[in-house]
Amino acid sequence: xxxxxxxxxxxxxxFKITLKDAKYFIFDEVRKxxxxxxxxxxxxQHFIQYLILEKKFPKxxxxxxxxxxxxxxxxxxDIVIFNSHGERIxxxxxxxxxxxxxxxxxxxxxxxxxxxxxxWLVVTNGLMHCYAQIDHLAESFLFVKELPDYQGL
Numbered sequence: 001x002x003x004x005x006x007x008x009x010x011x012x013x014x015f016k017i018t019l020k021d022a023k024y025f026i027f028d029e030v031r032k033x034x035x036x037x038x039x040x041x042x043x044x045q046h047f048i049q050y051l052i053l054e055k056k057f058p059k060x061x062x063x064x065x066x067x068x069x070x071x072x073x074x075x076x077x078d079i080v081i082f083n084s085h086g087e088r089i090x091x092x093x094x095x096x097x098x099x100x101x102x103x104x105x106x107x108x109x110x111x112x113x114x115x116x117x118x119x120w121l122v123v124t125n126g127l128m129h130c131y132a133q134i135d136h137l138a139e140s141f142l143f144v145k146e147l148p149d150y151q152g153l
Contacts, residue, residue: 005042006039006042006097006126008042008043008046008097008126008127009126009127009128009129010046010047010049010050010126011046011049011050011053011054013045013046013049013053015027015045017037018034023036023037024036024037025037026041026042026045028045028048028064029059030048030059030062030064031064038096039096039097039098040094040095040096042096042097042126043094043095043096043097043124043125043126044064044078044079044094046126047079047092047094047124047126048062048064048079051079051081051150055147055148055149055150056149056150056151057081057150058084058150061081061082061083061084062079062080062081062082063077063079063080063081063082064078064079065077065078077091077093077112077116078092078093078094079091079092079094080092080116080118081118081120083153088116088117088118089118089119089120089153090118090119090120090121090122090153091109091112091113091116091118091120091121091122092122092123092124093105093108093109093112093121093122093123093124094124094125094126095123095124095125096125096126097125097126097127098125099125100125101123101124101125101128101130105123106121106123106130106132109121109122109123113134117136118134119133119134119135119136119153120132120133120134120147120153121134121141122147129147130143131143131144131145131146131147132144
């Protein structure tokens with residue numbers, strides 16, 4: 001059995017990938033555990049490394065797959081970024097490369113953010129990345145081309 005990863009619009013990183021019981025696993029260095037390597041996990045792990053290595057996000061302020069209650073339903077947020085005061089500042093929704101980033105995808109992430117109320121919302125499928133700065137008081141958002149470094153948030 002061979003592993004053929006999807007080429008992404010992100011830098012390549014040297015992941016620890018193992019094969020066990022005919023399944024591939026990738027080591028998540030934030031959670032310190034091996035996870036089944038799905039297309040969505042491939043994107044999530046690349047984006048996490050992008051945040052840490054390229055955008056200088058502190059690893060300790062990244063929460064992966066945190067739970068939330070939305071309309072009395074238990075959901076999970078792919079990635080939540082905190083500031084040094086413990087306040088949520090960014091929600092990131094990761095999709096498999098085969099999933100097109102559409103209005104529905106962005107709306108899903110926006111619903112999750114209606115609970116977190118972060119000032120940044122990111123949606124990525126590893127090929128396309130949408131970065132939006134949210135103004136909750138004005139109930140508006142502004143798409144930006146590039147995600148700022150952590151210090152610029």
